[in-house]
Amino acid sequence: MSKVTDPNAKGGNGFIWGVGVLLVIIAVVIGYIVWNGKQSSPNTLGDVDVQDVNMSMEYNDGAITLKSESAKKGTPEVDLYEDFSCPHCAELAQATDGDMKKAIEDGKLIVHVRTLNFLDGKEIETQEGYSTKAVAAMSELSKSGDVKTYWNLRDYMLQNQQKVATSWEIEDIADAAKELGADDDVVKSMKDVDIKQGNKVAKINYDKLDKETGSVSSPRIVKDGKDVPSEKDKKAGKNLGDWVEIVTK
Incomplete structure (x- = not known):
């Protein structure tokens, strides 16, 4: 007789935890892509070393x-x-x-x-x-x-x-x-x-x-x-x- 796994059992929790980690990784990757895109966008300056001016x-x-x-x-x-x-x-x-x-x-x-x-x-x-x-x-x-x-x-x-x-x-x-x-x-x-x-x-x-x-x-x-x-x-x-x-x- 086949055994049906209880989704609330410990193994199920491990699966859910794994999915959660994967989603966090995906979010980090997407965030990096967006940030990097902003840095390279022609409409943003990015990190500029602003000079003091005495004139x-x-x-x-x-x-x-x-x-x-x-x-x-x-x-x-x-x-x-x-x-x-x-x-x-x-x-x-x-x-x-x-x-x-x-x-x-x-x-x-x-x-x-x-x-x-x-x-x-x-x-x-x-x-x-x-x-x-x-x-x-x-x-x-x-x-x-x-x-x-x-x-x-x-x-x-x-x-x-x-x-x-x-x-x-x-x-x-x-x-x-x-x-x-x-x-x-x-x-x-x-x-x-x-x-x-x-x-x-x-x-x-x-x-x-x-x-x-x-x-x-x-x-x-x-x-x-x-x-x-x-x-x-x-x-x-x-x-x-x-x-x-x-x-x-």
Whole structure:
């Protein structure tokens, strides 16, 4: 005669316990997958080493001016032209932003960041690509004076250019600003910004660069209407990666 096992017996409890363990393992695995997905999502920053910033920021006529209270009359000033879609701009940032930040904070340099959008296309006044969205959002952020968020967000966007340039919208840039500590009203103003502001700001900077130098490209460092490094600097073995040293010597 076959024997029917009592589900309430000890063996049944072991089975139930085993199923419970299996469910816990499954839950842990699913949780890890979700967490890992968030870390790699283009819409989240993940673990960012936020830098302290000891400088001020002002926006005026297309330029985002970064300076320190230590700056004096006669402190060297440069225009830094960059496009958030430009790989060489990202390379220059990686190579020289540390030196630039230190020079600004030490009062030895004033930088007017002038963002471009020409990599979106020739008709810069009507573009709606990533570069234009970045100009719109970052110029709006700069109006708030929140230089710490601006510096760290600009750094993130350039350091992670391949990741964000193909996926971020204005809303994503604003959300990233929030993750970096921007106030809610600043985040809202960034999300509400008209992309046409990006076209307008980029056009101002495009025209200024073209008028002063006769051409438009990025990255460019311009001091007193002339490119850095100069031809003399190049003959001395200097290149664009030496621009902070050249300007502040």
